[in-house]
Amino acid sequence: MKKIVLMFPGQGSQTVGMGKDFYAKFPASKNIIDGLDDELKKVIFEGPEESLKDTKNAQPAIFAVSVAMFEALKSSIDLNNFEIVTAGHSLGEYSALYAAGYFNFVDGLNIVKARGSFIAEASASNPGAMAAIIGMAKEGVFDICKQASSEGVCEPVNFNSPGQIVISGTTAAIKKAVELAKPAGALKAVMLNVSGPFHSSLMKSASEKMKTELEKYNFTDPKYSILTNCDAEFTKDKSLIKEKSVKQICSPVLWDVSMKNAINNGFDTFIEIGPGRVLSGLMRRIDKTKKTVNIENIESLENTVEQLKTAMYNV
Secondary structure (H helix, E strand, O other): OOEEEEEEOOOOOOOOOOOHHHHHHOHHHHHHHOOOOHHHHHHHHHOOHHHHHOHHHHHHHHHHHHHHHHHHHHHHOOHHHOEEEEEEOOOHHHHHHHHHOOOOHHHHHHHHHHHHHHHHHHHHHOOOEEEEEEOOOHHHHHHHHHHHHHHOOEEEEEEEEOOEEEEEEOHHHHHHHHHHHOOOOOOEEEEOOOOOOOOOHHHHHHHHHHHHHHOOOOOOOOOOEEEOOOOOOEEOOHHHHHHHHHHHOOOOEOHHHHHHHHHHOOOOEEEEEOOOOHHHHHHHHHOOOOEEEEEOOHHHHHHHHHHHHHHHOOO
16 A cells, blocks of 8 residues: 655745635535635735735634645545555644544634744744754754854754754844854855744743643544654654644654654655645655655646556556
């Protein structure tokens, strides 16, 4: 049986008009997006872009559109013909949880909205910044973060692919790390346009609020395992998922390790579902020998379905 990983993108992948073609063609996709309020639906389809970029809109929008695209995939091919694990980058982990069957769309949407508000509150209380360090080994990034910690909190938080690590913390410390990076051997160090020090220890208050929030929900026994961000492990225990969803907010995203773990367990086809192609690009840096495709419009969905149908008969 073909082993595939369904990958879901996080914040920053949003584009005005995303999902509109799925909404028009697939009743299952329309049903998902109709679960949003009219104002958010209008922002997704018509913009303006600034409104869509706002965290309080971007997070539920990306979650909903990714889920809508997943439902279109389910409508197009029988996924029972494949061994599947899901994974999502940061916010995308919630789309992955939905696809794996841990909760329904309404609960997932409410959790995503709550998570966004908790992160916004934590960012207001503990302002900070993030930066991408390109072309430097993990050891080097840890070293410049240690040096920059004299200015405040500075932590590696997104291990995206070999040579791409994002750091997060207080603004002064992150700026210091960026100054240190190129002399220490990085190809590039770039401050990111974000509204807070995401996934760092400065998000602890958001994590604590999330713990209380998740007690309101009953997760269901899932159909698939999920590769969780905080530890890169295959997880199918619904109680562990609650714990890891709390931990994820103030822990690093171990994306590269997650994908390598999937590869080491025989998964060789990676499908990005949602707006953009960020995760497809990262996957090619992690292991370009593995088949990587994406679903972001009807054409790419049809292409992916054809490839999956071919794979079904060639295993």
